[in-house]
Amino acid sequence: MERYVIKGGKPLVGEVVIGGAKNAALGILAAAVMTDGQCHIDNMPDVRDINVLLQAMKEIGAIVDRKGPNEVVISGKDMNPDNLVVDNEFIRKIRAGYYLIGALLGKYKKAKVVLPGGCDIGARPIDQHIKGFRALGAKVVIEQGMIYVEAEELRGTHMYLDVVSVGATINIMMAASMAVGNTTIENAAKEPHVVDVANFLNSMGANIKGAGTDVIRIKGVERFHDTEYSIIPDQIEAGTFMMAAAATRGDIIVKNIIPKHMEAISAKLIEIGAEVTESDDAIRVRVDHRLKHTQIKTLPYPGFPTDMQPQMAITLGLSTGTSMIVESIFENRFRYVDELRLMGANFRVMEGDTAIITGVEKYTGARIEAPDLRAGAALVIAGLAADGWTTITEIGYIHRGYEHFEEKLRGLGGVIKMVHSDEEENLFKFNNN
Ligand code: UD1
Numbered sequence: 129m130e131r132y133v134i135k136g137g138k139p140l141v142g143e144v145v146i147g148g149a150k151n152a153a154l155g156i157l158a159a160a161v162m163t164d165g166q167c168h169i170d171n172m173p174d175v176r177d178i179n180v181l182l183q184a185m186k187e188i189g190a191i192v193d194r195k196g197p198n199e200v201v202i203s204g205k206d207m208n209p210d211n212l213v214v215d216n217e218f219i220r221k222i223r224a225g226y227y228l229i230g231a232l233l234g235k236y237k238k239a240k241v242v243l244p245g246g247c248d249i250g251a252r253p254i255d256q257h258i259k260g261f262r263a264l265g266a267k268v269v270i271e272q273g274m275i276y277v278e279a280e281e282l283r284g285t286h287m288y289l290d291v292v293s294v295g296a297t298i299n300i301m302m303a304a305s306m307a308v309g310n311t312t313i314e315n316a317a318k319e320p321h322v323v324d325v326a327n328f329l330n331s332m333g334a335n336i337k338g339a340g341t342d343v344i345r346i347k348g349v350e351r352f353h354d355t356e357y358s359i360i361p362d363q364i365e366a367g368t369f370m371m372a373a374a375a376t377r378g379d380i381i382v383k384n385i386i387p388k389h390m391e392a393i394s395a396k397l398i399e400i401g402a403e404v405t406e407s408d409d410a411i412r413v414r415v416d417h418r419l420k421h422t423q424i425k426t427l428p429y430p431g432f433p434t435d436m437q438p439q440m441a442i443t444l445g446l447s448t449g450t451s452m453i454v455e456s457i458f459e460n461r462f463r464y465v466d467e468l469r470l471m472g473a474n475f476r477v478m479e480g481d482t483a484i485i486t487g488v489e490k491y492t493g494a495r496i497e498a499p500d501l502r503a504g505a506a507l508v509i510a511g512l513a514a515d516g517w518t519t520i521t522e523i524g525y526i527h528r529g530y531e532h533f534e535e536k537l538r539g540l541g542g543v544i545k546m547v548h549s550d551e552e553e554n555l556f557k558f559n560n561n
């Protein structure tokens with residue numbers, strides 16, 4: 129069984145280069161089938177969720193020509209509109225297969241896609257996606273774990289989303305970009321990856337304005353053309369390495385990022401006493417003392433991202449005083465707390481959505497399990513900050529969203545290895561004692 133073995137207690141120091149944004153890439157790759165021309169996409173992260181989506185796209189007839197780990201050319205020209213059923217055992221496990229609903233509905237006016245899976249961090253309904261498709265004139269039926277959408281014609285409309293949803297905003301934006309007439313989405317999500325998907329669609333000939341604000345206006349067009357596009361850097365991967373510097377009291381320059389996207393994270397790190405220096409496309413985080421406590425509430429962008437909540441919590445678990453984190457987006461996002469307690473952390477979870485964290489001087493190594501993608505990455509950081517050896521199982525979650533995670537951490541001086549057996553684990557420990 130694959131697992132990480134980590135020897136902690138050493139500050140992480142050096143430079144790390146951030147890859148393309150997973151959550152932007154998932155939307156962009158799905159949208160790429162909307163053209164019969166060619167989409168040349170680079171800065172694509174080579175992670176499991178991306179590879180699963182590309183495989184599902186191939187299975188419904190998309191041409192997926194992988195030029196390299198981070199570069200792909202996609203065309204939807206040979207797809208058969210009568211066979212648009214997206215289902216395999218892998219796509220059931222990821223969230224973003226649902227972007228194929230919006231993309232296929234826009235282009236072919238129909239699709240049948242397995243209902244989304246993804247990390248178990250809450251109920252994660254898709255009612256807002258469905259509300260949007262219906263508002264555009266589609267018939268939506270859910271049967272046997274599949275969602276079936278179809279429309280004679282998609283017609284532009286005015287809609288107000290009841291909750292701010294990244295997925296619903298992107299999905300509706302895709303379908304509406306090939307509807308007849310104008311669509312306005314109010315209370316839209318403003319995340320950088322929403323903007324990136326809109327920019328990508330516009331580069332193929334869509335007419336989308338206002339992405340990045342809470343009102344997006346879309347003028348439908350009939351067809352899309354060829355494009356070349358480079359995906360934005362991953363805000364969450366960057367934030368994870370910023371937190372790795374903070375929790376291990378290290379000094380990391382996080383490169384190839386858009387510092388503006390990091391503001392909520394940088395601001396909190398500065399508030400608790402870290403030294404954060406920005407340049408054009410990099411941020412340096414340096415910490416040489418114990419950080420302070422604070423209060424955090426996760427919110428849609430530009431608020432503090434829910435996907436950074438566990439990494440921040442790990443840092444606050446080592447800070448002075450008592451901190452509080454309120455998780456307002458997903459109701460099941462403190463599952464890592466039981467694992468962290470095994471490392472000596474002092475966390476109390478109240479009402480399911482609030483963690484009260486009393487900082488401890490040090491974590492100690494333990495044998496723990498990654499409960500989901502972001503919490504898994506956070507526990508790796510905890511292991512790197514802890515005294516002694518930590519073993520983390522279920523690391524498949526982490527590979528869903530982080531490219532070369534252990535290599536990048538090793539480049540910063542982290543003692544970490546992925547092993548597959550007890551023998552390998554013992555040998556690594558023996559060689560590093
Ligand atoms: C995306 C990200 C995920 C991130 C999340 C919030 C991808 C593949 N995943 O997930 O990493 O944590 O944004 O930034 O991009 N909701 C509804 N009805 C809906 C849709 C959502 O009630 O139809 C609720 C959700 O339960 C949640 C909130 O809205 O409480 C936000 O969810 P949403 O922004 O849609 O998250 P995802 O797109 O699933």
